[in-house]
Amino acid sequence: MFEIKLKGIIHLINTNKAMMTTQISVRDILQVYEIDDSVNRDINYARKKPISKYIDSFDSEIGIFLPSLVFSFYVDPTKYYNRENKELRIPTGLKLKVLDGQHRIKGLEYLLRSMNDKERKEKILDSTMTAQIYFGLSKNDERNLFADINSNARRVSMSLITKYDTRDITKVLIRDLYNSCTALQIAGVEFNKSRIVRPASTLFCTSARLKVFISCLLFGKINISKKNEQLIKDKYDEILVFLDKFFTVLFDVLPSNPGDVTKYMLGHEALQNAIALYLHEVIILESEKDLKWLYNWEIEVERLQFINWSPKNSLWQPYTVIARFNTKYEHKTFIDNKPYDLLNLLKNELLL
Secondary structure, three states: OOOEEEEOOEEEOOOOOEEEEEEEEHHHHHHHEEOOOOOOOOOOHHHHHHHHHHHOOOOOOOOOOOOOEEEEEOOOOHHHEEOOOOEEEEOOOOOEEEEEOHHHHHHHHHHHHHOOOHHHHHHHHHOEEEEEEEEOOOHHHHHHHHHHHHHHOOOOOHHHHHHOOOOOHHHHHHHHHHHHOHHHHHHOEEOOOOOOOOOOOOOOEEHHHHHHHHHHHHHOOOOOOHHHHHHHHHOHHHHHHHHHHHHHHHHHHOOOOOOOOOOOOOOOHHHHHHHHHHHHHHHEEEOOOOOEEOOOOHHHHHHHHHOOOOOOOHHHHHHEEEEOOOOOOOEEEEOOOOOHHHHHHHHHHHOO
8 A cells, every 4th residue: 555646737616616637657656546335326337347448449540539537536635635736645544435436447447357467457557547536526416516516417319429439330230230139149259260160160150140130121222322420420320139039039030040051041141131131121110311110110020930930941941051061070061151032032922
């Protein structure tokens, strides 16, 4: 333990209260912070892991943004503040009471405890965060400030955020969708390789194939245009929520482990895209100037349960060949990768 010194000017709010803005290292935050249960709400421990994951992406291309931490210095600062050096001294034993940012701090602790890379760990510990420190607050003032911060805070719409994000919007969408949709995670998406080797892999698709599937579903075509990309940016939140629910319903209707091509035809790209194109026709109402879907679209997705997806189903016979014949990897696959014959097949089966 050692004394912490923070640079900044203490500004008077009124005759009794003041505030200072400063930079404080993560190392010092973890030494000096204190959470008062009578002021803060209970810690939501489920938030620690996603926050720690976000913090761990600090060296990514786009970086991270963490709002200021807010603390209360609940003793008289007069004897701890050097006006000449503009420096606040926090000796061993004194604490900064957290008024806002407790989950960020707990996320940092969670990340650092689970980190084995010592160099990366030191880099995080030595990094700094902005802090606002209030002086002269009563217990009631602290509660009111905590309530004011948390009741007036507004989550920034992802639709607004993505307008200023120069990355490929569909890649951003796919990553966000995968991180939020448990059903998609269970089905499996390959992000590291450009193709899936069947039948060894039973992952449902690659990220590139997922992008095509979503294009077929939302816009009824294989490739997304600049106009489509702008529409995704403008309605990002709504589209993300829709797709999350869509894949949850879809994988509930389809057989478990649909990427296993020894049991089902669903692991093949042609059929996946045919399904997406079919569902575009029956559930998407508008995809040119706006993106709108049926209110009760789930009913149309649920109709897929009536299809026999087994390779033994004679329905697929005219469109399939045997791949890796006469080996232990033998399985049925589609003759070509074009989805439109299969789209007509699905229409004949489902639109009776």
